[in-house]
């Protein structure tokens with residue numbers, strides 16, 4: 001509980017003292033933030049309109065462009081401004097994860113209102129079509145973070161799953177090679193440690209400006225960038241606490257878990273083989 005209180009104090013201290021550089025970033029303005037093609041697809045709100053702008057290079061991994069370049073530049077500059085302010089005021093920045101030495105949580109310095117609206121009005125409609133179970137009637141919380149990879153930044157981010165139902169991962173900028181994201185199968189809690197089948201492995205190279213949408217339980221990692229490479233990403237975790245709670249009751253089979261599906265198929269084929277054997281015997 002003390003931790004939650006400390007975190008609350010940390011955020012309150014920032015919100016009441018930090019002076020943003022770009023105030024316009026703190027309220028979602030679809031016209032200046034988002035690409036017209038993306039806005040049009042969302043307003044039409046059909047699978048067909050989404051498929052026009054979204055590709056699915058691997059089952060459960062969706063790739064598309066959504067932001068205006070101006071949004072990226074302002075966000076990068078705002079993060080820099082926040083870091084500078086934290087340094088000057090001797091504030092110890094709480095990092096998005098243990099591996100991150102330079103990342104920041106965007107919600108912590110006031111971007112939570114903008115991110116919530118972005119999630120509800122623009123990410124939810126896509127999820128409603130491609131991940132209907134996970135998003136349910138609406139996501140109920142989010143967390144946005146800013147992560148950097150590169151020579152003097154993060155090393156490889158090992159395999160992990162995220163504290164989200166759905167994750168939006170946007171590449172804000174990238175220089176040089178390396179830093180690919182690699183996926184290794186979707187796993188429920190029970191099957192988390194099961195190795196991926198060859199067909200579950202999928203590598204994707206980040207392209208600046210592109211967003212990737214995937215399940216939080218889609219096991220993945222990021223390779224370290226090469227010595228000259230550097231990459232900045234915005235990660236938005238979209239959560240649905242009801243879906244999470246339902247998981248504890250739905251014990252046997254989860255159609256989104258690669259291993260659950262695999263085991264079910266195995267069982268079915270064993271069953272079929274046994275039946276076949278029996279039939280052959282009857283005919284004999």
Ligand SMILES: [Zn+2]
Nearest residue numbers: 188191257260
């Ligand atoms: Zn499973």
